[in-house]
Amino acid sequence: MGLPDGFQWGVATSAYQIEGAVGEDGRGPSTWDAFCREPGRVRDGHTGDVACDHYRRWPEDVRLLAGLGVDAYRFSIAWPRVQPTGRGPANPAGLDFYDRLVDALLERGIAPAATLYHWDLPQPLENDGGWMNRDTAYRFAEYAYLAAERLADRVTMWITLNEPVVVTAYGYAFGLYAPGRTLGLAALPTAHHQLLGHGLAVTALRGRGARAVGVTNHYSPARPADPSAPGDRDAADAFDALMNRLFTDPVLLGRLPDLAVQPDDLAAHVRDQDLPVISAPIDFLGVNYYQPTWLRAPAPGAPLPFDMDAAPEGHPVTGMGWPVVPDGLLSLLRALKERYGPALPPLYVTENGCSFPDEPGPDGRVDDDARIEYLDAHIAAVRTAIDEGVDVRGYFVWSLLDNFEWAEGYHPRFGLVHVDYATQRRTPKKSYAWYRDLIAAARTA
Ligand code: GAL
Numbered sequence: 001m002g003l004p005d006g007f008q009w010g011v012a013t014s015a016y017q018i019e020g021a022v023g024e025d026g027r028g029p030s031t032w033d034a035f036c037r038e039p040g041r042v043r044d045g046h047t048g049d050v051a052c053d054h055y056r057r058w059p060e061d062v063r064l065l066a067g068l069g070v071d072a073y074r075f076s077i078a079w080p081r082v083q084p085t086g087r088g089p090a091n092p093a094g095l096d097f098y099d100r101l102v103d104a105l106l107e108r109g110i111a112p113a114a115t116l117y118h119w120d121l122p123q124p125l126e127n128d129g130g131w132m133n134r135d136t137a138y139r140f141a142e143y144a145y146l147a148a149e150r151l152a153d154r155v156t157m158w159i160t161l162n163e164p165v166v167v168t169a170y171g172y173a174f175g176l177y178a179p180g181r182t183l184g185l186a187a188l189p190t191a192h193h194q195l196l197g198h199g200l201a202v203t204a205l206r207g208r209g210a211r212a213v214g215v216t217n218h219y220s221p222a223r224p225a226d227p228s229a230p231g232d233r234d235a236a237d238a239f240d241a242l243m244n245r246l247f248t249d250p251v252l253l254g255r256l257p258d259l260a261v262q263p264d265d266l267a268a269h270v271r272d273q274d275l276p277v278i279s280a281p282i283d284f285l286g287v288n289y290y291q292p293t294w295l296r297a298p299a300p301g302a303p304l305p306f307d308m309d310a311a312p313e314g315h316p317v318t319g320m321g322w323p324v325v326p327d328g329l330l331s332l333l334r335a336l337k338e339r340y341g342p343a344l345p346p347l348y349v350t351e352n353g354c355s356f357p358d359e360p361g362p363d364g365r366v367d368d369d370a371r372i373e374y375l376d377a378h379i380a381a382v383r384t385a386i387d388e389g390v391d392v393r394g395y396f397v398w399s400l401l402d403n404f405e406w407a408e409g410y411h412p413r414f415g416l417v418h419v420d421y422a423t424q425r426r427t428p429k430k431s432y433a434w435y436r437d438l439i440a441a442a443r444t445a
Contacts, residue, residue, distance in 0.1 A: 008394030021055035027086025046409025086122030216286030231297030
């Protein structure tokens with residue numbers, strides 16, 4: 001199959017999206033618990049209170065992982081389980097859960113890949129400003145230390161942050177996700193504070209013996225709506241800098257990109273020794289890819305240096321309405337190699353997947369052929385990138401289970417396994433069997 005030895009096939013989930021049990025074993029409230037309770041924030045008032053009940057049903061979910069034959073499982077650790085107020089000593093009962101999960105994975109030969117922050121900030125830290133507050137970066141490093149103290153002897157890969165751009169843009173700039181703030185460009189310090197938290201956490205994790213440490217970013221290749229229009233090309237560059245480079249240049253190059261927006265919003269928050277901390281060497285870069293973004297020149301006086309445009313005609317769309325563009329993943333992997341050259345560590349596609357309104361048919365089967373087609377095309381793009389010399393070491397499908405899709409609640413279904421939320425019954429979809437067979441074939445090839 002043209003894949004390097006040791007290539008890791010995996011699936012990914014995150015704590016708030018699957019665990020439920022939000023008041024169990026001393027877990028404290030997170031920003032998402034609070035956000036879900038605000039009327040109108042999440043579709044149909046859905047919350048993560050129960051989610052997939054993974055906190056209780058994890059042995060069944062580990063069996064599903066083993067049945068797939070994955071090499072690795074990417075999950076996230078809930079900060080409010082480890083430090084219920086975001087500060088102070090570890091809550092041992094919260095860590096026990098991940099301790100058992102990690103052991104169960106290893107017993108099945110599955111490498112645990114733990115994300116430390118997949119958006120569930122302890123609410124007491126948000127009350128003090130959340131990621132607008134520089135102190136949160138230090139709190140994050142402390143939490144990373146506590147998690148590693150318990151788990152670093154067994155966790156194979158550590159991912160500090162998941163998609164900091166989404167926290168900055170959706171969480172603090174536009175108010176679409178927790179904590180629901182609408183600061184616009186004044187949210188930029190949250191980018192720097194998350195990156196600082198990442199850098200400090202890298203040092204904390206290594207100090208506790210963590211093996212491989214990296215960070216996962218969301219990348220959306222920027223495409224000018226009209227490639228022959230200079231204004232659209234500039235808009236694409238500005239989007240690229242803010243959405244893609246802002247979260248990667250500091251880590252890999254030790255400097256901020258040129259942002260084409262009021263630079264003071266950010267630069268004033270960057271202290272002397274911050275960039276060397278943020279650019280501490282990492283062992284891998286996690287890449288999440290869903291779709292490219294098409295950009296147009298902004299209207300005069302618009303707050304942002306770009307306008308987002310609809311995808312051009314001709315692309316099929318997922319249940320989220322997102323265009324299916326596998327060559328976007330290929331161009332992204334190529335662009336990372338070109339842009340960062342020798343500074344680029346090995347890559348893992350830590351998320352890629354799609355939602356469709358999958359429901360069991362009369363025979364009880366969930367025939368999600370559109371997902372199979374989607375995954376097949378994106379995996380082919382990864383293979384092409386590897387053939388061209390991009391160092392991609394693994395691929396994780398988002399997601400193992402249908403789960404709580406943030407502001408969209410339980411409506412989108414991203415899983416290889418269907419979840420009936422009324423009964424918590426899990427039904428592997430056709431794509432589950434397809435992925436299992438693909439992994440088995442890749443292994444014998
Ligand atoms: C990512 C996120 C995941 C999942 C996925 C599908 O941005 O990390 O938690 O929700 O998108 O929308």
